[in-house]
Amino acid sequence: MCFSVRPYGRPDVTTVKAIISFYQSSIGKKWIVALTGLVLVGFVTGHMIGNLQIFLGQEPINKYATFLQGLGELLWVIRGVLFACLGLHIVTTVLLTIQNAAATPQKYAVTKSQAATIAAKTMAISGTIILAFLIFHLLHFTAQTIHPEWQGWHDAEGRHDVYSLVIVGFQNPLATGFYLLGVFLLCMHLSHGIQSFIQTLGLRSRKIADPLTTASPYLAGLLFLGYAAIPVASILGILKPLH
Amino acid sequence: MSDTLNLTLKVWRQKNAGTPGKFVEYPAKNIPTDCSFLEMLDIVNETLVQQNIEPIAFDHDCREGICGMCSLVINGVAHGPERATTTCQLHMRHFKDGDTIYVEPWRVGAFPLIKDLIVDRSSYDRIQQAGGFITARAGSAPDANSVPIPKQNADSAMDAAACIGCGACAAACPNSSAMLFVAAKVSHLALLPQGQPERTRRALKMVTTMDKEGFGNCTNYYECEAVCPAEIKSSFISMLNREYAFAAVRDGVSVI
Amino acid sequence: MATLDSKIPSGPLEKKWEKHKFDSKLVNPANRRKYTIIVVGSGLAGASAAASLGEMGYNVKCFCYQDSPRRAHSIAAQGGINAAKNYQNDGDSVQRLFYDTIKGGDFRAREANVYRLAEVSSSIIDQCTALGVPFAREYGGLLANRSFGGAQVSRTFYARGQTGQQLLIGAYSGLCAQIAAGTVTMFPRTEMLDLVVVDGHAKGIVVRDMVTGKIEAHAGDTVILATGGYGNVFYLSTNAKGCNVTATWRAHKKGAFFANPCYTQIHPTCIPVHGDFQSKLTLMSESLRNDGRVWVPKKKEDCGKPPGEIAEEDRDYYLERKYPSFGNLAPRDISSRAAKQVCDEGRGIGSTKLGVYLDFSAAIKRLGENVIRERYGNLFDMYHKITGEDAYKVPMRIFPAVHYTMGGLWVDYNLMSNLPGLHVLGEANFSDHGANRLGASALMQGLADGYFVLPYTISNYLVTQAGKKVGTDHPEFVKAIEEVKARTEKLLSIKGKRSVDSFHRELGLLLWDKCGMGRTEASLKDALAKIPKIREEFWTNVNVLGDGNDLNQSLEMAGRVADFLEFGELMCLDALERRESCGGHFREEFQFEDGEAKRDDEHFAHVAAWENVGEVAKSVRHIEPLNYENVHLAVRSYK
Numbered sequence A: 001m002c003f004s005v006r007p008y009g010r011p012d013v014t015t016v017k018a019i020i021s022f023y024q025s026s027i028g029k030k031w032i033v034a035l036t037g038l039v040l041v042g043f044v045t046g047h048m049i050g051n052l053q054i055f056l057g058q059e060p061i062n063k064y065a066t067f068l069q070g071l072g073e074l075l076w077v078i079r080g081v082l083f084a085c086l087g088l089h090i091v092t093t094v095l096l097t098i099q100n101a102a103a104t105p106q107k108y109a110v111t112k113s114q115a116a117t118i119a120a121k122t123m124a125i126s127g128t129i130i131l132a133f134l135i136f137h138l139l140h141f142t143a144q145t146i147h148p149e150w151q152g153w154h155d156a157e158g159r160h161d162v163y164s165l166v167i168v169g170f171q172n173p174l175a176t177g178f179y180l181l182g183v184f185l186l187c188m189h190l191s192h193g194i195q196s197f198i199q200t201l202g203l204r205s206r207k208i209a210d211p212l213t214t215a216s217p218y219l220a221g222l223l224f225l226g227y228a229a230i231p232v233a234s235i236l237g238i239l240k241p242l243h
Numbered sequence B: 001m002s003d004t005l006n007l008t009l010k011v012w013r014q015k016n017a018g019t020p021g022k023f024v025e026y027p028a029k030n031i032p033t034d035c036s037f038l039e040m041l042d043i044v045n046e047t048l049v050q051q052n053i054e055p056i057a058f059d060h061d062c063r064e065g066i067c068g069m070c071s072l073v074i075n076g077v078a079h080g081p082e083r084a085t086t087t088c089q090l091h092m093r094h095f096k097d098g099d100t101i102y103v104e105p106w107r108v109g110a111f112p113l114i115k116d117l118i119v120d121r122s123s124y125d126r127i128q129q130a131g132g133f134i135t136a137r138a139g140s141a142p143d144a145n146s147v148p149i150p151k152q153n154a155d156s157a158m159d160a161a162a163c164i165g166c167g168a169c170a171a172a173c174p175n176s177s178a179m180l181f182v183a184a185k186v187s188h189l190a191l192l193p194q195g196q197p198e199r200t201r202r203a204l205k206m207v208t209t210m211d212k213e214g215f216g217n218c219t220n221y222y223e224c225e226a227v228c229p230a231e232i233k234s235s236f237i238s239m240l241n242r243e244y245a246f247a248a249v250r251d252g253v254s255v256i
Numbered sequence C: 001m002a003t004l005d006s007k008i009p010s011g012p013l014e015k016k017w018e019k020h021k022f023d024s025k026l027v028n029p030a031n032r033r034k035y036t037i038i039v040v041g042s043g044l045a046g047a048s049a050a051a052s053l054g055e056m057g058y059n060v061k062c063f064c065y066q067d068s069p070r071r072a073h074s075i076a077a078q079g080g081i082n083a084a085k086n087y088q089n090d091g092d093s094v095q096r097l098f099y100d101t102i103k104g105g106d107f108r109a110r111e112a113n114v115y116r117l118a119e120v121s122s123s124i125i126d127q128c129t130a131l132g133v134p135f136a137r138e139y140g141g142l143l144a145n146r147s148f149g150g151a152q153v154s155r156t157f158y159a160r161g162q163t164g165q166q167l168l169i170g171a172y173s174g175l176c177a178q179i180a181a182g183t184v185t186m187f188p189r190t191e192m193l194d195l196v197v198v199d200g201h202a203k204g205i206v207v208r209d210m211v212t213g214k215i216e217a218h219a220g221d222t223v224i225l226a227t228g229g230y231g232n233v234f235y236l237s238t239n240a241k242g243c244n245v246t247a248t249w250r251a252h253k254k255g256a257f258f259a260n261p262c263y264t265q266i267h268p269t270c271i272p273v274h275g276d277f278q279s280k281l282t283l284m285s286e287s288l289r290n291d292g293r294v295w296v297p298k299k300k301e302d303c304g305k306p307p308g309e310i311a312e313e314d315r316d317y318y319l320e321r322k323y324p325s326f327g328n329l330a331p332r333d334i335s336s337r338a339a340k341q342v343c344d345e346g347r348g349i350g351s352t353k354l355g356v357y358l359d360f361s362a363a364i365k366r367l368g369e370n371v372i373r374e375r376y377g378n379l380f381d382m383y384h385k386i387t388g389e390d391a392y393k394v395p396m397r398i399f400p401a402v403h404y405t406m407g408g409l410w411v412d413y414n415l416m417s418n419l420p421g422l423h424v425l426g427e428a429n430f431s432d433h434g435a436n437r438l439g440a441s442a443l444m445q446g447l448a449d450g451y452f453v454l455p456y457t458i459s460n461y462l463v464t465q466a467g468k469k470v471g472t473d474h475p476e477f478v479k480a481i482e483e484v485k486a487r488t489e490k491l492l493s494i495k496g497k498r499s500v501d502s503f504h505r506e507l508g509l510l511l512w513d514k515c516g517m518g519r520t521e522a523s524l525k526d527a528l529a530k531i532p533k534i535r536e537e538f539w540t541n542v543n544v545l546g547d548g549n550d551l552n553q554s555l556e557m558a559g560r561v562a563d564f565l566e567f568g569e570l571m572c573l574d575a576l577e578r579r580e581s582c583g584g585h586f587r588e589e590f591q592f593e594d595g596e597a598k599r600d601d602e603h604f605a606h607v608a609a610w611e612n613v614g615e616v617a618k619s620v621r622h623i624e625p626l627n628y629e630n631v632h633l634a635v636r637s638y639k
């Protein structure tokens, strides 16, 4: 391979420079937002499917949790990737938002939206609240700093009793309220975000454009239902803690 | 003959870029519903001249929806309430007697204001100069039928090429993004075999210039598509995103 | 006359251009950048010329009054562009395109120019395709054609209903490449207000920066005007609002002869006028006549009825009746006049009775609505936007409107005016269309001039100018700037009672009435008496508000209207002196019994080129005889 001959006459550009200039460009940044968004969507979807095992009973969910814990270093790699994506997603969207604000120094006296949805217009707000929610959520369930006593809960097989602590956690109306809000905003974020990454990654063609744009909020809605089911079931007593 | 309307206009007046502007209210009386929005402004201007008030400056030329010179944000919508219609082709039958109409210029950082409702859109020209062309010296072209082009491609290229360069896309975009325009230009040439040799270079340079001119980024609001008088589809923006990424990859890891 | 040497090369018609190209002088590539070429206009003619000259290495400065060169009025052309490609295998050839154009022009064009136009037409399509113009194609991927008025072959290339736009974007993109390369400097929003002549040679222009109001000069080795037509002298026309005669008129006043100003084309298919507020007329492409049938009611009483209630046998498809072989595709002048005739008979339709129907119901029945939509969708949409009517359901209402001007500055075979150093291209010159232009031939001519003619011929002049550069500090430049400034100040200082527009309307109405589709000695004399009065009032009673150091649209228009007020007089003068009917010039005194135009080849087979000697009324009429060696002058028949 020879990296020096460039057919369109930019011999000065090295691969590193090309990557930097890609990130510096508006479209490059959008690709980063979309790619990291896509990874996060993947996580969010997987996380939901995993969590929904709680409806199968204590056994499967605790087994699943133990399995995840057992990944050891791999778990940290996954977490690392997710955090990196989240970080990159946030940094890049902040940059984009600043640039966008600067591009329109004077606002209109009257504006009448013709196409943009509320979800689209509130991406930055929903994103910021999601971030706050994420931090709380991690402290709540992952690090368990809010309820250190949960660390000691175990099921019959001696596994950490995730099943019970999740349900107990959600029996607190405040926590559940915030959780529902967070999940709602996340799904709102995604009702725009899903079709948006398809558009940004250049996957959209005229024929699939409309169905996907239409489907995006429904997919987000499904995610919401999936996520909301656990706290709602907990608070209504459909799911009961065994601890 | 046609019916008439009485309207109240709130028009942005600004002497030049250096002087602050403001809205000024003018009555528009006895406006025939058959006349166009610009003809309505002509009528108002005629009355202003009678009162020794300097007429409202607004850009226009062909008045048949093709040159892209006319602009105006009318009650918050670029080119006014009719879809796929330029301001010059917007007719007053779409308004009601007694309406109050706000008339504002394109408000885009990269389109600095010149006077009243007139802005400087030369940033679009500079984007085009950066790469929106096929280098083909007069006299060097092969026979036009030597390269058959599938009708579908030619038609899609034509769909993109229909852009009139009016700037409504950036004007309507909350981020002042010029993506629909650039997408139309890049796609038009990328869809044709003649456009292939300069494809990479074109996408890179046009997008770089677009950024340099200070346009915002695309958040996929699709406001541009909704106001575009030439009905350029936002799927071309997706195509531009693809074109640009491929171009960047070819640029970054060129294998020959 | 010595001053009107058309410089047509000797030899057989088909060899003239080849021979001329060989005989032409060349400028060494290394020397080209030493020549500065001023191109005024960025339409098809100007943009193609500026781009080609830039590619060749000349130092080009290009000017236009719009905010971007891409908006020149060429953009509005809908129908298509002709070329003798014979892709349809229907018997087309250079010879046939040549003959159709000469005949279409009612035998008032130069054979050699027209032949050259037909010869290079093919290369234009190649060039535009290479530039990425998305011409319509067939499923096999090859180019499609449609037929146009005045021809019995399908030789018109098109890009939906936006051919002019696509061609201009092509030419503009080529221009952009040269701007980026630094060979062309573009000056948008810059209006040419005078030509500078030094020692009898055109050496520069005076312009006004329309944003800052600054008046300044640009010097060059030659000046090219590609500033379009003067149809706006009629106020209402299919031209853009900014189209003007200023550039060519100023050049005329500096010594360039104005040829055949009375040849104006009235296009048969425009949307009828519907009120006093109307600011322009909109063309519905002639291509519509491929599938639309033109009719009016046979009986006057029926004219008020909705078209659907008029029975088939009560409709008069007058074009099909009068011109069975060309039918609805009869040439423009003939179709327009036929419409005028039926309206004069009281059979016009619509509220003003100045309209005829263009009916698609038969075609929709035969081909289906979708095919019609595919062919003309954007035109139907445009019609709907303007009139609020759905032409798929009710017939369109159309009426003729001023559309194109065949007259223009006189040029020789090199496209140079009698004023050395001044080249004129596109609609601004008089060269190729005689007394009537065929549809789809103006785009062809503009691009032919800019891509394939001028780049060869310009060097003939340039080689004579080596070492004869003048700068803008030359006294002639200083004087021209002062004159333009004085005129601008004068316009601003009158502060009378009437708007610029009101004068323009008044002039336009008068000319449409007296020097429009039909002209008589009496009407022309009447106009000639009235125009100076309007002009006088203009210069004492116009109200131009604002100041000169700023963007000022009233001031811009005032300058243009002032020139129209002079030019209109010359147009009437020319119409008066041409005592025959030919093409777009219809003198009612000269017609056959059936209403067809009656030419007078014995006395008027010539170009009338006017010289300005101060007052317009005293202009001197020069003659360039037209010698037909290859075609036989015949009564033009489309029956």
Ligand SMILES: Cc1cc2nc3c(=O)[nH]c(=O)nc-3n(C[C@H](O)[C@H](O)[C@H](O)COP(=O)(O)OP(=O)(O)OC[C@H]3O[C@@H](n4cnc5c(N)ncnc54)[C@H](O)[C@@H]3O)c2cc1C
Residues within 6 Å of the ligand: C040, C041, C042, C043, C044, C045, C046, C063, C064, C065, C066, C069, C071, C072, C073, C074, C075, C076, C077, C078, C079, C080, C081, C082, C163, C164, C190, C191, C192, C193, C226, C227, C228, C229, C238, C239, C240, C243, C244, C246, C247, C283, C403, C404, C425, C426, C427, C428, C439, C440, C441, C442, C443, C444, C446
């Ligand atoms: C509605 C319509 C439809 C048409 N359809 C067809 C068709 O289908 N086929 C066909 O062959 N022909 C058609 N024509 C005719 C054809 O479009 C024109 O004749 C042709 O495009 C003229 O090109 P041009 O380059 O000479 O001038 P234009 O395109 O008019 O360009 C004139 C240029 O000169 C500049 N300019 C003018 N005055 C000044 C000044 N004082 N200072 C600085 N710059 C100046 C302008 O800015 C512009 O750039 C149509 C015309 C109209 C109006």
Ligand code: HEM
Residues within 6 Å of the ligand: A030, A033, A034, A036, A037, A038, A040, A041, A044, A089, A090, A093, A094, A096, A097, A123, A124, A126, A127, A128, A130, A131, A189, A190, A192, A193, A194, A196, A197, A198, A199, A200, A201, B217, B218, B219, B220
């Ligand atoms: C799990 C969490 C998240 C997921 C799954 C997610 C997903 C997405 C997706 C798919 C997009 C669309 C990308 C595109 O336009 O192509 C997007 C855009 C965006 N995200 Fe997130 N996101 C998350 C968290 C956040 C956070 C924490 C923030 C804020 C700080 C944020 C701010 C934004 C913004 C502002 C955009 C719009 C960017 C633009 O188009 O200009 N997101 N997100």
Ligand code: SF4
Residues within 6 Å of the ligand: B162, B163, B164, B165, B166, B167, B168, B169, B170, B180, B181, B184, B224, B227, B228, B229, B230, B231, B232
């Ligand atoms: S894409 Fe549409 S809105 Fe944007 S400049 Fe082109 S025609 Fe105007």
Ligand code: FES
Residues within 6 Å of the ligand: B059, B060, B061, B062, B063, B064, B065, B066, B067, B068, B069, B070, B086, B087, B088, B089
């Ligand atoms: S004035 Fe030309 S598009 Fe409106």
